[in-house]
Amino acid sequence: MASIITDTQDTERKISEDQLKEAIRTILLYIGEDPSREGLSNTPDRILRMYDEIFRGYDEKRKPRITTFTNSAHSEEMVFDCGDYYSMCEHHMLPFFGQYYLAYIPSAEGRILGISKVSRVVGYCAARLQLQERLCREIVEMLDGALKGTSQGFAIVMRGRHMCKSMRGTRNKGEMSVAYFTGCFKKKAQLRNEFYNFINTSKL
Numbered sequence: 543m544a545s546i547i548t549d550t551q552d553t554e555r556k557i558s559e560d561q562l563k564e565a566i567r568t569i570l571l572y573i574g575e576d577p578s579r580e581g582l583s584n585t586p587d588r589i590l591r592m593y594d595e596i597f598r599g600y601d602e603k604r605k606p607r608i609t610t611f612t613n614s615a616h617s618e619e620m621v622f623d624c625g626d627y628y629s630m631c632e633h634h635m636l637p638f639f640g641q642y643y644l645a646y647i648p649s650a651e652g653r654i655l656g657i658s659k660v661s662r663v664v665g666y667c668a669a670r671l672q673l674q675e676r677l678c679r680e681i682v683e684m685l686d687g688a689l690k691g692t693s694q695g696f697a698i699v700m701r702g703r704h705m706c707k708s709m710r711g712t713r714n715k716g717e718m719s720v721a722y723f724t725g726c727f728k729k730k731a732q733l734r735n736e737f738y739n740f741i742n743t744s745k746l
C-alpha cells in the first residue's frame with residue numbers, strides 16, 4: 543500500500559498508520575467530539591485511506607506515465623484540453639476545485655503528447671497540498687518535461703473555488719483564476735487570445 547508521507551526515495555514511512563490515526567483522534571477530541579462513539583470509531587481509518595488517495599501526488603511510484611509521439615505530421619497547431627480538478631489548499635487543508643484549460647503548441651520537429659494523459663497529470667499534481675499558482679506551474683513543468691522541452695510553449699488557466707474562503711472568514715465565494723504561460727504564449731498576445739477563445743467556447 544502506498545504511504546501518505548514518504549521520503550523522496552520512497553523507502554520508509556516517516557509516520558506510521560497508527561500515529562496518523564492517533565493524530566486524527568486528537569483532532570476529534572480538540573473539536574469537542576468523542577472519538578469512540580459509533581459514527582466516529584472508523585473515521586481515523588477512513589481518513590487514512592482517503593489521504594492515500596487524495597495525497598497520492600507525493601508518491602513518485604504513482605506518477606502517471608506520459609506517452610509522447612514523434613510529430614510525424616510536423617503539426618504546429620494549438621492543442622487544447624480542459625477538465626475538472628480537485629485539490630487541497632496548503633494553508634487550511636481544505637478543498638479547492640474547478641476547471642483547468644490547457645494548451646500547447648508542438649514544434650514541427652519535436653514530440654507531441656498523448657492528450658488523454660493531461661488529465662492524469664493534472665490529477666497527480668493536484669493530489670498534494672497546493673497553491674493554485676504552483677499547481678499551474680507544476681502541471682506545465684511535468685508535461686514540458688515529458689516533451690523534453692521540445693514544445694513551442696504552454697498555456698494554462700485554472701479556475702478554482704476555495705472552500706477555505708467559502709466556509710470561513712469572509713465567507714465569500716472564494717473564486718479565483720490563475721493563468722500561466724511559457725514560450726510562444728508568453729511572447730504573443732495573439733496566441734493567448736486564441737487560447738482564451740478556446741476557453742470561451744469550451745463546454746465546461
Ligand SMILES: [Zn+2]
Nearest residue numbers: 631633634706
Ligand atoms: Zn486555504
